[in-house]
Amino acid sequence: MRGGCNERTNLRRGERSGWRGLRSESSKPRLCDGEVRRFISKGPDVISTRVKFDRIAAVSLSALAIASLGDAASAQTTSATAAADERAGGDAIIVTGTRRTDRTVTESAVPVDVFTTQDLATQPSPSLQTILKNLVPSFNQQRNAGADGSAFVRPPTLRGLPPDQILVLINGKRMHRSALVQVAGDSLSAGSQGADLSQIPSVSLGRIEVLRDGAAAQYGSDAIAGVINLGLRTNDSGYELNARYGQTYRGDGKDIQVSGNAGFKLGEGFINISGEFVDQGLFDRAVDRPDSAALRALGVDVPSPPTRYGQPESTTYRFVINSAVPVGDKDEVYFFGNYGYADQEVDFNYRRPIAVTVPGASPAPGQPFAPSQTFGRSHSTIYLDTIPGLFNAQGRPVYSATGATFERSSLYPEGYVPLFLSTNEDVAGVIGYRGETESGIRFDVSAASGRNRIRYNMTSTLNPSLGPTSPTEFYLGTLEQRETNLNLDVSKPVEVGFASPLNIAAGLEFRRESYVVGLGDEASWTAGPYAVQTVQRADGTRFQTTAGIGADGFPGYGPSSVTDTSRNSYSAYLDLEADIVESFTLGVAARYDNFSDFGGTFNGKVSARWAVNDAFALRGAGSTGFRAPTPGQAATANVQTGFPNNSPVPVATATVTPGSTTALYFGSEPLKPEKSVSFSGGVVVTPGGGFNLTVDYYNITVRDRISITSPFVVTAGDQAALFAQGVSNAFDLGQVTYYTNGFKTRTQGVDAVASHRASTDFGTFNTSLAINYNQTRVIERTRPEAINLQRAANIEGLTPKFRGVLAETWNLGMFDATGRVNYFGTITSYNSNDVSATAFTTQKFGADVSFDLEVGITFAERFRVAAGGENLFNRYPDRDLRNIYAQTGASAAGRLYNDASPLSYMGGFWYVRGQVKF
Template sequence: MNGGISRAVLVTALLAAPQTGWAANLADAGEQPLADAAAQEDDAPERADIVVTGTRRTDRTVIESSVPIDVFTNEDLATQSSPQLQTILQTLVPSFNQQRNLLGDASAFVRPPTLRGLPPDQILVLINGKRMHRSALVQVAGGQLAQGSQGPDLSQIPGQALGRIEVLRDGASALYGSDAIAGVINLGLSTKDSGIDMQARYGQTYAGDGQDTQISAIAGFKLGSDGGFFNVTGEFIDQNIWDRSAPRPEIAPLVAAGIRPPIAKGNRLGQPENRAYRVVLNASLPLGDKDELYLFGNWGTQRQGNDFNYRRPIGVTTTAIPGRGPSFGNTGSFGKSINTTYLDRLPNGNFSETGRTFEASQIFPNGFTPFFEAENEDFAIVGGYKGETGFGMTYDLSGSTGTNKIRYFMSNTLNPSLGPDSPTSFYLGKLVQTETNLNLDLSYPWEIGLASPLNVAGGFEFRRESYEVGLGDRASWVTGPFAAQTVQRANGTTFLSTKPVGANGFPGFGPDSVTSGGRNSVSAYLDLEADIVESFTLSGALRYDRFTDFGDTINGKISARWAIADAIAVRGNFNTGFRAPTPGQQFTQNVQTAFPNGSPVPVAVATVRPDSIVGIAYGSSPLKPEKSTSFSGGLVLTPGGGFTFTLDYYNIKVKDRIGITGNFNVTAANRTALLALGVANALDLGQINFFTNGFATRTQGIDAVLTHKAATGIGNFNTSLAVNWNKTEVTSIRSVVQSAAIGGASAPLIDRVREGNIEESLPRWRAVLSETFTSGMFDVTARVNYASSITTYFAPATGFDPAFASLYPNPWPKTFDAEVWADLEVGITFAEKYRIAVGGQNIFDNYPERETRNIYPQTGGAANGSLYPDTSPLGWAGGFWYVRGTVSF
C-alpha cells in the first residue's frame, strides 16, 4: 500500500489487555483497511492499532506509544518455519536468543531464553495480559547467561493457539511488578469463534535424523448472541534425536580391545527426543453491553530424554592433547572407579582384596551411557470478570493458578555404592512450582482540561508462590554399604576404596534435598497518563510491593513522547525495577555429573543452598532482591509510502544480580573438614557452587526496525528489517571469605570465565531481513538471519585454581566467526481453505565454526564428543526441510 501512514504500522498494532489495565484479556482484532481506520478514528472506541501493553490508556496506537513495541499477528506466525514459540521469537525478535544446552541436564529440555542480553527470569511473560507461571526448573546448567535463573517455559503454549504476540522492549517493573527488567512478552490467545483449522507438519534434518512430526488444530464456537466465543487448541509433537557429535577419544581403543559401546560414538549430542500433548482453551461471554466473563488456560504433558556421558568399562590409552594425559581410566561419575566392589569382610571388619568382588561390567560389559528423562506437566487456569461502571470507570477482577511439575528418571545406569544390589533404572524425584494470583485493576479517564483526559489507573495484587523438591527412589540417592570401603591386602596393609553415591550421572533427590517453601506478596500501583498538549504525552507510574521474606520496595517509571511533526516523533522513559529471589533459587540443591571446562573425566559439581553447611563454609549469605535502573530513548518515523522506521537506544543497570557462583574446588583437606562438619557426601564432592547476589551489570543496546508494505501489479510485498546491537559489561564482582575450617581463602563469586561469557558469548549484532510475497493462491516467505561473531571463555578443569595458568592462558578466549543463514517457505492455497507448503530452516546447511580448544586430533572433537560452541545462535542441526499442510472448515 502506498501513501499515508504505513499499513504495516496497523499490522503491528498491540492489543494486549482490555481497557482495565495490564491484567486483562487480549482482543484478537484483525486488520482493517487504512481508509476505514482513518475514517473511524474519531468515532470508534476500539481500533486494530490500539496499544495497551506499556500503557493503560484505551486510545493509544502503536506509533503513538512512548515505549518500543513489536507486534506479530497470526499471519506472521502462520509462515514461520517452526511452530514452536521459542524458535518463532528468536526468528522475529533479534534481541531474543536461546541456546541448546547439550549434556546440560534438564536445561536441555527447558531451554532458557535471553532478551536484550538479560536472563529468562528478568523477562515477564504474560498470556492474555496475565502473568504466566514459572517453570519448576531452576537453570543450574543453563549456560553462562542464564545460569541460576528460573523463568517460564515458553514451549508450553502451541503456536496455533496464538492470535498475536506482543513484545515490549522496555523495562516495566513499575507497571507489571517483578521480572519485567528486560521486557515483556505478551502472548495473545486466538479469539476464533467458529470453524476448525488443522495443521500437520513433518520434517527432518538434511543429515537424515531429527525426524519431527507436529499436528495441531483449533476449533472455535460461538457463546451466546453478543460476540461470545469459546475455542480449544490441541497439539501433538513427536521429535527424534539428532546427533552432531564426534566419537569420544576412547572409543577407538575400546573397540580395538573388543569393547562395543552401546552407542557407537559413546553418547549423542543434539536435540533430545520429545513427545508432547498440549491443550489450550480461551473463552469470553459478554454480559450486557459492557461487562464480560472470561476464562482461559492450558494443560500439557511431555516426555523428553537425552544421553549423558559414556562410562567406559576398562582403562585405555589414546593420543594426548597439550596439557591432557593420554590415559582414560575405568572411571564413572565423579572421576572414581565404579568397577571393583569388594564383597567379603574379614573378622576385623575390613574388606578382603583377595575375596569375592563385583564388577560394574558384569551388568554393563561394554560400558554404559545413562539415559536421562524428564516428564514435564504444566497446568494453568485464569478466570475473571470485567466491565465498566455507569460513570465510566473500567474494572477487571481476576484470579489465576498455575503449576509446573517436572519428574526425573534415569535408566541404563546404577548406584555404584550399592554394588550388586543396585537397580539399573531410577525415579529421581520431582520439582514443583505453583503460583496463585488475585488481581483488581481499575481505570478512569478524568477530564482536567488537558489535550486528552488524564487516565488514572490503579490496582491491587495478591500473589502466592511456592516451590517443592520431592523425594526420589531410595536407591537413587542412598549411600550404599560399598560407598567407602577399608580394603585389606594379603600382606595386612589397607587402602580406602570409594564409590560414587546415588544414580550415576544424576543422583536422585534424597532427604537432604527434599524441601518445600514459599512466600506471599501484596502489591498496589498507580499509573497516570495524558496528552499535556496535542503533540506531547507524559505518563508516570508508582508500584509498591511487599514480600513476606524480603520486605517492601517502591519502584517508579516516567515516560514521554513528543510528536515533532506528523511523520516524526521522539520518545523516552526512565524506570527503576527489582526482582526478588524465587523460592526455587532459595531452595535448589543438587549434584550433577559434568566435564567442567574440558576435564577428561567427569566430576561431581554440587549446587548447595545458601543456608547449607557447605554453602556457609564457602562464604554464602542470604539472598536479596536484584535492583535495576534503566532509560531508553528513540525516534519514530512514518514518512508514508508504506514505510515505518523506529530507532531506540536502551541502557539497563542491574545490581545484586542473582546467579550461581563459579565452581569452587573441593580439595582433600576440604573434604575432611566438611566431614567433620557433618556433610555426609563430602568425599564425593569435586566442585561446589551456590546461589548468591554476586555481581552487577550494565547492558546497552540499539533496536532498529524498518517495515514496508506495498501492493503492486504482480502481488503484495511485506518487508521488514530488524537490527539489534547489544553490549553487556560486568561492572562489579563481589568476593567472599571462606570459613577458617576450609582455609579462610577469599574468592570472587564469579570467575573471569563467566565474566567473559556474560559480556561476549552473545552476538553483538543480530539482524533479520524478512520478505513475504503473496499473489493469488501463491505465497513465498524468505528470511535471512545474521549474527556477528561471538567470543567464549574457557578455563581448565580446576575452576578457581591459578595453577593452570602455566598450562593455558586463563580464561582462554576463542572468537567464532559471524554467521549468516536463510529460511524459505513456498505455499499454495486451494479453494481458500487448503494450503500446502514446503520449506526449510538454514536452507544452505550452514554449521558454526568448530571448537579448537581441548580437541583430540584423532576425533576432531572434545572429550565428550562435542564439536561446536553451545552458545552459537545458529545451532548445531544444520539444514532442516519440512512439508506443511493446513485446512480450514
C-alpha cells in the same frame, strides 16, 4: 440487527473481543455516527474510551485488520492478500506497556513489537521460543545439549538478560514459572528460573506483543528485560487444521506436528479451543570419543558415537482454551487456561568399563597436542567381603582386599550411557469478571492458578554405593512450581484540561508462589554400604576407596533436597498517562511490592513521547526495577556429572542451597533481591507510503544479580572436612556451586526496526528489517571468590553483539512466499582448566548467516499447502577448537560445537505443511 449500526450490539461484541477490538456482526468494521467506543482487554485491566472518528480514521483500517486476526478461522475465506493486510502493523493498537486503549505501535512511548497469526504461520519451527528468536533479534536461546533439565526447558534471553528477568503474560495475566531452575544453563542463564514459553502452542495465538523496555513499575517483578504478552485467539466460529512434517538434511531430527483451532459461540460470547501434538526426533551431531578406538582395540563394543548430542527426543501434547461471555451491556465473565504434557529423553555421558591411554589434546587453537594421557575407568572396585572382628576408627567394618569384588562391568561389560527421562506437566487457569460501572470506572477482578511439574527418571545406570544390589532404573523425584494470583485492576479517563483525558489506573495484587521438591526412590539417592570403604591388604596395610552415591549421572532428590517452600507478596500500583498537549504524551507509574521473605520495594517509571511533526517523533523512558529471588533459587539442590572446561574425565558438581553446610563452608551469604535502573530513548519515523522506522537505545544496570556461582573446586582436604561435618556424599564431590548475589552488570544496546508494505501489479510485498546491537559488561564482581573472571568474561562474550533479521513476504492471488535472512554476530568463549585462573585460552566464533524460505499455494481459499527450508544452505557454526583430540577432531566428550552458538548446529532442515480452514 445483523450487519447494522446498533450501538449496544457493537459495544457488547467489543467488550468481549479482547485482542480483536471492535467488530460488528458482519465481517467488516462499521462506524456509527462518526465515532466508536472500544473495549479492549489490556494488560491487567479493561479500559474503554470514546474516540472521535477524525482521530482514528487514519489508522482504523490497519488497526482493525490486525486486531481482528483472531477471527481468521471464523472467516470462511482468507486470501493471501488479506493475510498481508493483517500484517500492516505500524498502526496496530497495543495493550502492553500502556493502560490506554488508543495507543498504536508508532504512538507508543516505549518500543513494542506486534506479531500476528500470519507472522507465526510461516515460521518453520513449532516451538514458540524458536519463533520469537526469528522475529525478535534481541531474543536468543541456546541448545544446552546434555545439560540435564536445561536440554528440555531451554532458557531464553532478551536484550542480553536472563529468562527470569523477562515477564511473560497470557492475555495480560502473569504466566507461572517453570519448575526447572537452570542449574546447567549457559553463563548468562545459569541459575535463572523463568516461564516455559514452549507450553503455549503457536496455533492458539492471535497476537504477540513484545515490550522491549523495563516495566517492573507497571507489571511487577521479572520485567527488567521486558515483557512478552501472548494474546490468545478469540474467533467464535470456524475450524482450522494444520499438519507438518520435516527433518534435517542428514535425515535425522524428524519433526511431526499436528495442530488445530476451533471457535464456538457461547451464548453471545465465545469459546476457542486449540490443540497441538508434536513428535520430535533426536538429531545427533556428536562424533567418536578419543578413547573409543582404544576401547574397541581391547574388545569393548563401544557405540559410535558413544554419547549423542543434539536435540532430545520429545512427544508433546498441548491444549489451550479461551472464552468470554457478556453479562449485561458492559460486563463479561472470562476464562482461559492451558494444559501441556511432554515426555522427553536425552543421553548422559558414556562410562568406560576399563582404563585406556590415548594421545593428548591441544588445549587451544594452534597449540601443540599434549603427551599421551590415561582415561581412567569410570568407577572404582567395590570390595564385598568384610574381615570378621575388624573395624576402622569410625566403627565401620574393614573389607578384605583379597576377597570377592564387584565391578560395574559385570552389569555393563561394554560400558554404559545413562538415559535421562523427563515428564513435564503444565496446567494453568485464569477466571475473571470485568466491565464498567455507571460512573465510568472500568474494573477487572481475576484469580489465576498455575502449576508446572517435572518428573525425572533414569535408566541404564546404577547406584555404585549399593554395589551388586543396585537397581538399574530409578525414579529420581519431582520438581514443582505452584503460583496463585489474585488481582483487582480499575481505571478511568478523567478530563483535566489536557489534550486527552488523563487515564488513571490502579490495582492490587496478592501472589503466592511455592516450590516443591519431591522425594525420589531411596535407591536413587541413598549412600549404600560401599560408599566409603576401609580395605585391608594381605600384608595388613590399609587403604580407603569411595563409590558414587545415588544414581550415577544424576542422583535422585533425597531427604536433604526435599522442600516445600512458599512465600506471599502484596502489591499496589498507580499508573497515570495523558496527552499533555496534542503532540506530547507523558506517563508516570509507581508500584509497591512487599514480600514475606524479603520485605518491601518501591519502583517507578516515567515515559514520554513528543511528536515533532506527523512523520517524526521522539520517545524515551526511565525506570527502576527489581527481582526477588525465587523460592526455587533458594531451595534448589542437585548433583550433575559433566565435562567442565572440556575436562577429559567426568566431574561431579553439586549445587547446594545457600544455607546448607556445604555452601556455608564455601562462604555463602543470604540472598537478597536484584535492583535495576533502565533508560531508553529513540525516534519514530513514519513518512507515509507504507514505511515505518523506529530506533531505540537502551541502558540497563542490574546490581546484586542472582546467579549460580562459579564452581568451587573440592580438594581432598575439603572432602574430609565436609564429611566430618556430616556431608555424606563429600568424597563424591569434585565441584560445588550455590546461589549468590555475585555481580553487577550494565547492558547497553540499540534496536532498529523498519517495515514497508507495497502493493504492486506483481503482488503485495511486506518487508521488515530488525537489527539489534547489544553489549553486556560485568562492571563489578561483588563476590569475586564466587563469580570468577572466566564466568564474567563468558557473560560478556557468549552473547552476539549484533543480530539482524530481514524478512520478505509476497502474496499474489493464490500464491505466497516468505524469505528470511538471519544474521548472527561473533561470540567469544573463554576457557581454562583451572577455574581460579586469571588467564584463559579464548576462541572467537565467527559471524554467520542462515536463510529460510517457504512457498505456498492456496486452493479454493481454504486449503493451503507449502514447502520450506530452515537454514536452507545448511550452514553450521564454527567448531570448538579447544581441548581437541587429533584422532577425532572433537573434545573428550565427542562434541564439535559450542552450545552458546546462536546459529543452531542442527544444519539444514526441510519441511512440508498443509492447512485446512472451514
